[in-house]
Amino acid sequence: MSRRRDNSLEMVKHVLMAIVIALVIYPYAMLIILSFKNNNQFYSRPWVITFPLHFGNYGAALEALVRYVGNSLVVTSATCFGVVLLSAFSAYVFARFEFRGKQFLFYAIISLMMIPGVLGLVPRFVIVKRLGLLNTYWALILPYIAAGQVMGIFLLRTFFESIPKDLFDAAKIDGAGDFRSFSSVAVPLCKPTMATVAIINVQFAWNDLIWPLVVISDDKLKPLTIGLLSFQSQFATYSMTRWGPLFAGYVVASIPLVVLFMIASRAFVEGLTTGALKA
Amino acid sequence: MVDPMRFEPGQTRARRRRVRGVLQALRPGRFYLYLTPTFAFLAVFAYYPPLLAFYRSFYDWDGVRIEKWAGIGNYVNMFHDEVLLRSVWNLAQLTVFAVAVSVVFPLLTAELICSLRNRRAQFWHRVLLVVPMVVPIMVQLLLWKFIYDPNVGLLNALLRLVRIPSQAWLHEPKLALYSMMFMAFPFVGAINVLIFLAGLNNIGQPVFDAAKIDGASVIQRFFRIDVPLVKGQIKLIVILTIIGTLNGYGTQLILTDGGPGYSTMVPALRMYQQAFRFNHLGYACAIGMALFAAIFGLTFINMKLMRTDYE
Numbered sequence: 001m002s003r004r005r006d007n008s009l010e011m012v013k014h015v016l017m018a019i020v021i022a023l024v025i026y027p028y029a030m031l032i033i034l035s036f037k038n039n040n041q042f043y044s045r046p047w048v049i050t051f052p053l054h055f056g057n058y059g060a061a062l063e064a065l066v067r068y069v070g071n072s073l074v075v076t077s078a079t080c081f082g083v084v085l086l087s088a089f090s091a092y093v094f095a096r097f098e099f100r101g102k103q104f105l106f107y108a109i110i111s112l113m114m115i116p117g118v119l120g121l122v123p124r125f126v127i128v129k130r131l132g133l134l135n136t137y138w139a140l141i142l143p144y145i146a147a148g149q150v151m152g153i154f155l156l157r158t159f160f161e162s163i164p165k166d167l168f169d170a171a172k173i174d175g176a177g178d179f180r181s182f183s184s185v186a187v188p189l190c191k192p193t194m195a196t197v198a199i200i201n202v203q204f205a206w207n208d209l210i211w212p213l214v215v216i217s218d219d220k221l222k223p224l225t226i227g228l229l230s231f232q233s234q235f236a237t238y239s240m241t242r243w244g245p246l247f248a249g250y251v252v253a254s255i256p257l258v259v260l261f262m263i264a265s266r267a268f269v270e271g272l273t274t275g276a277l278k279a
Numbered sequence: 280m281v282d283p284m285r286f287e288p289g290q291t292r293a294r295r296r297r298v299r300g301v302l303q304a305l306r307p308g309r310f311y312l313y314l315t316p317t318f319a320f321l322a323v324f325a326y327y328p329p330l331l332a333f334y335r336s337f338y339d340w341d342g343v344r345i346e347k348w349a350g351i352g353n354y355v356n357m358f359h360d361e362v363l364l365r366s367v368w369n370l371a372q373l374t375v376f377a378v379a380v381s382v383v384f385p386l387l388t389a390e391l392i393c394s395l396r397n398r399r400a401q402f403w404h405r406v407l408l409v410v411p412m413v414v415p416i417m418v419q420l421l422l423w424k425f426i427y428d429p430n431v432g433l434l435n436a437l438l439r440l441v442r443i444p445s446q447a448w449l450h451e452p453k454l455a456l457y458s459m460m461f462m463a464f465p466f467v468g469a470i471n472v473l474i475f476l477a478g479l480n481n482i483g484q485p486v487f488d489a490a491k492i493d494g495a496s497v498i499q500r501f502f503r504i505d506v507p508l509v510k511g512q513i514k515l516i517v518i519l520t521i522i523g524t525l526n527g528y529g530t531q532l533i534l535t536d537g538g539p540g541y542s543t544m545v546p547a548l549r550m551y552q553q554a555f556r557f558n559h560l561g562y563a564c565a566i567g568m569a570l571f572a573a574i575f576g577l578t579f580i581n582m583k584l585m586r587t588d589y590e
Contacts, residue, residue, distance in 0.1 A: 023465040090317040099310040119567040120328030146324035225417040
């Protein structure tokens with residue numbers, strides 16, 4: 001009896017969960033359905049799959065978006081590379097060596113986590129402008145690297161400290177210098193954590209919205225986030241909106257992160273949670 | 280006469296020894312050298328900007344030519360800025376709502392997932408909840424813009440099914456702010472759910488079993504055991520949500536630009552507009568400082584109020 005009650009309770013839970021998931025997923029399913037429609041289908045039967053599917057929408061969207069996707073790829077990969085390299089090395093120095101003022105310097109970095117992004121926005125714009133970087137990739141990459149390092153150093157230092165000192169001593173006896181023991185001992189061991197740091201920064205650089213809006217006005221250099229706005233105004237004008245290609249564009253914009261997620265889902269989920277927990 | 284050929288090796292050796300001696304003395308110094316790139320980046324883009332913001336918040340400043348000492352003028356002006364004051368009230372509503380829903384719904388969802396007997400199902404629910412995180416935020420914003428579209432949007436289509444008249448949502452001053460609150464629907468952000476799941480998993484089966492043996496009902500267990508034991512997680516999410524809400528204005532900027540009227544204006548957006556539309560950079564810096572103080576204060580209060588003894 002109780003067994004059966006347990007089972008029906010379990011069913012209720014599954015149904016509840018299915019509803020939650022459906023609500024979460026539905027907008028994106030709708031997005032994909034809508035992306036295959038022409039305007040006739042969109043206005044007559046918007047919420048169900050209609051045939052024929054218009055794959056041409058994707059061609060049109062891709063053509064309009066490819067440049068923005070390229071820009072985002074450049075900015076994101078440069079950011080990622082810079083952050084991982086710099087923060088890994090600095091974290092290694094903090095974890096491995098003793099020197100005067102070490103704690104102070106470390107806390108000087110960590111305390112930056114308490115400064116909200118909104119405070120630095122205006123002066124950062126002025127600095128970038130004075131450096132003559134407006135409308136260049138650097139205007140995005142350099143501040144992103146600076147911002148990403150803080151969390152990166154924090155996460156990686158904790159990890160490096162957990163590596164047994166013997167390993168480094170062994171490397172030293174074998175004649176490895178500071179750099180060699182970094183590249184041959186530390187880096188290979190902390191690849192998973194470095195992947196987490198990388199993912200946090202990919203998420204950040206790929207999604208950032210306001211900073212590009214401030215420093216990039218040249219359409220040729222716009223990253224995807226604000227490129228989508230130009231794209232939007234191209235396909236949705238006052239006289240007529242071409243809904244299919246518009247939604248196809250939204251799907252296209254999501255594909256790179258989806259691919260990354262499929263390749264590295266573990267590091268991805270880890271990045272999401274550690275990113276939030278340690279922030 | 281000394282043969283230079285025979286003399287040289289010794290000389291180099293001596294010089295080499297001297298050079299090595301200097302390097303030896305500098306050895307601990309090399310760590311500062313190693314950290315230079317990191318601190319160079321931080322100095323320019325992380326330390327200098329907030330300091331500059333503080334300094335310039337006392338100036339009439341357009342970032343180019345006008346640069347006039349204003350004392351606390353900018354701060355005083357904030358209290359006469361009707362739009363800003365209105366935006367503070369909007370922000371307060373947004374924050375209270377966001378904090379409530381981002382604790383309650385993810386916690387309940389995590390409980391639900393945690394209580395499922397089927398491990399595979401647990402795993403898949405977690406994966407599916409993460410899906411929205413993969414979609415760029417801009418796409419999510421534009422998607423919600425479409426859902427709220429007065430003419431062809433999904434929401435009005437649903438309402439038509441139950442014969443409720445269409446609304447203008449983001450274009451309707453009375454509804455715009457509420458529409459914005461509900462954009463997180465169904466409020467089960469993956470990060471928060473994962474944080475709570477981790478917390479609940481930490482409690483451990485023995486505790487749950489003990490509660491069951493003592494005859495605790497599900498409701499009792501939830502309030503007497505689960506909630507107190509995930510207090511740390513609740514605190515964390517409250518802080519993160521407050522910081523996120525006070526800091527964020529991308530949604531407002533993209534969807535409504537603070538309108539209609541000023542019904543969805545928030546202080547950070549006011550700051551943005553003052554800086555980049557009206558060139559009142561000094562005033563914008565003052566608003567930034569106020570936001571910083573607010574975030575700092577609220578975080579501090581939260582830490583004090585929600586003491587967790589077992590950390």
